[in-house]
Amino acid sequence: MTKRLKITLIVIILLILGSFLIRGAATNKIEVHFLDVGQADSTFILLPNQKTMLIDGGNNNDGSFLVDYIKEIREPEINKIDYLVGTHPHADHIGGLDTVINEFEIGKIYLPRVNHNTKTYEDLLIAIDKKGMKIATARAGTVIFSNNSINLEGTILSPKLNYYDELNNNSVVLRLVYGDRAFLFAGDAEAEVEAELVNSGLNLQADILKVGHHGSRTSTTVPFLEAVSPQSAFISVGDNNYGHPAAEVINRLKNRNVKIYRADQQGTVILTSDGNEIKYDKKEMTYEKEEEINGVYISYLSLKDEEIIIKNNTEDTVDLSNWKLVSEKAGQEYIFPAGTKLPASGQIKIISGRGVKADPPEILLWSNAYIWNNDGDPAALYNSSDQLISRYPEE
Numbered sequence: 132m133t134k135r136l137k138i139t140l141i142v143i144i145l146l147i148l149g150s151f152l153i154r155g156a157a158t159n160k161i162e163v164h165f166l167d168v169g170q171a172d173s174t175f176i177l178l179p180n181q182k183t184m185l186i187d188g189g190n191n192n193d194g195s196f197l198v199d200y201i202k203e204i205r206e207p208e209i210n211k212i213d214y215l216v217g218t219h220p221h222a223d224h225i226g227g228l229d230t231v232i233n234e235f236e237i238g239k240i241y242l243p244r245v246n247h248n249t250k251t252y253e254d255l256l257i258a259i260d261k262k263g264m265k266i267a268t269a270r271a272g273t274v275i276f277s278n279n280s281i282n283l284e285g286t287i288l289s290p291k292l293n294y295y296d297e298l299n300n301n302s303v304v305l306r307l308v309y310g311d312r313a314f315l316f317a318g319d320a321e322a323e324v325e326a327e328l329v330n331s332g333l334n335l336q337a338d339i340l341k342v343g344h345h346g347s348r349t350s351t352t353v354p355f356l357e358a359v360s361p362q363s364a365f366i367s368v369g370d371n372n373y374g375h376p377a378a379e380v381i382n383r384l385k386n387r388n389v390k391i392y393r394a395d396q397q398g399t400v401i402l403t404s405d406g407n408e409i410k411y412d413k414k415e416m417t418y419e420k421e422e423e424i425n426g427v428y429i430s431y432l433s434l435k436d437e438e439i440i441i442k443n444n445t446e447d448t449v450d451l452s453n454w455k456l457v458s459e460k461a462g463q464e465y466i467f468p469a470g471t472k473l474p475a476s477g478q479i480k481i482i483s484g485r486g487v488k489a490d491p492p493e494i495l496l497w498s499n500a501y502i503w504n505n506d507g508d509p510a511a512l513y514n515s516s517d518q519l520i521s522r523y524p525e526e
């Protein structure tokens with residue numbers, strides 16, 4: 132071998148080694164992979180210090196997909212999950228975790244301390260046991276990791292130790308901070324826990340929200356959403372018969388200009404952040420902008436909160452005297468009182484249900500009975516000549 136060839140070979144070897152070292156070293160970036168596991172949930176996180184975290188593992192048959200996916204993220208291949216979190220024992224969250232535990236070295240496993248008698252959950256407990264590992268109880272206040280020098284922290288906000296009857300409400304809710312950015316993973320927590328969190332005074336603010344319970348109307352309440360105040364929301368959803376994601380959740384997000392990503396539309400989405408800027412590898416959902424509707428229209432309906440909002444996107448006040456609002460499924464009618472005016476660019480809210488009070492002219496009371504059918508109930512607005520003006524949802 133000539134001297135020149137030797138030097139060339141050495142240089143090539145050094146370059147290859149160097150590239151491995153660089154790829155394996157700290158990148159100062161966090162990567163959050165919102166994985167498309169259909170109507171289930173799983174998020175993989177590569178922390179800036181190259182430690183790894185997996186929150187939920189999809190359904191039973193998602194295990195091998197997760198293993199392959201994680202191994203292909205970078206070179207050298209990831210062989211350890213440092214922090215494994217099962218938000219709650221439902222099969223669509225912990226189903227694939229046994230396979231993950233069998234295939235990777237695992238640092239620590241966090242689960243809420245609740246029982247669930249299913250084969251899938253038992254499989255998980257057996258896999259943990261076989262590995263000779265113990266479960267760390269996931270509870271409010273647990274700091275999973277904390278590194279002050281790079282402002283990196285993962286903290287469990289819920290559940291408290293007084294557990295709920297509803298398994299979803301025992302979900303691990305986790306807030307991850309890196310630099311100036313925060314991520315909130317809500318598991319399948321529902322309104323009850325959201326209210327508790329809002330009232331707790333804990334810092335819920337997050338740039339990115341992993342929406343609770345697959346976008347179900349039981350979660351993502353307005354006060355919670357206002358406390359989190361996200362720029363983007365991820366909904367882990369696939370084909371389902373539950374009506375996920377609920378139209379009112381989508382509307383609440385849209386009304387606050389939150390970018391929406393859905394696993395069934397965008398597939399897996401990868402975010403990277405240096406602690407300041409956040410980059411997305413996909414485009415968010417596009418929805419028709421409300422401003423493009425010219426006229427009077429129903430802009431919002433919450434069947435559960437019994438609220439409906441009518442907007443006037445014209446430059447004139449509109450007289451709503453004797454206009455009619457109809458709950459199509461429940462078959463009830465509300466006639467606007469004579470003299471009801473909807474100002475230009477204004478809105479009016481019509482509420483119903485026990486204990487609620489009118490506050491005219493912005494808030495009108497339909498009835499102190501419950502009007503809307505929670506299983507789905509389109510609203511229709513007619514003018515005083517009985518012409519259909521707007522329907523919600525539009526068809």
Ligand SMILES: [Zn+2]
Nearest residue numbers: 221223319344
């Ligand atoms: Zn779920």
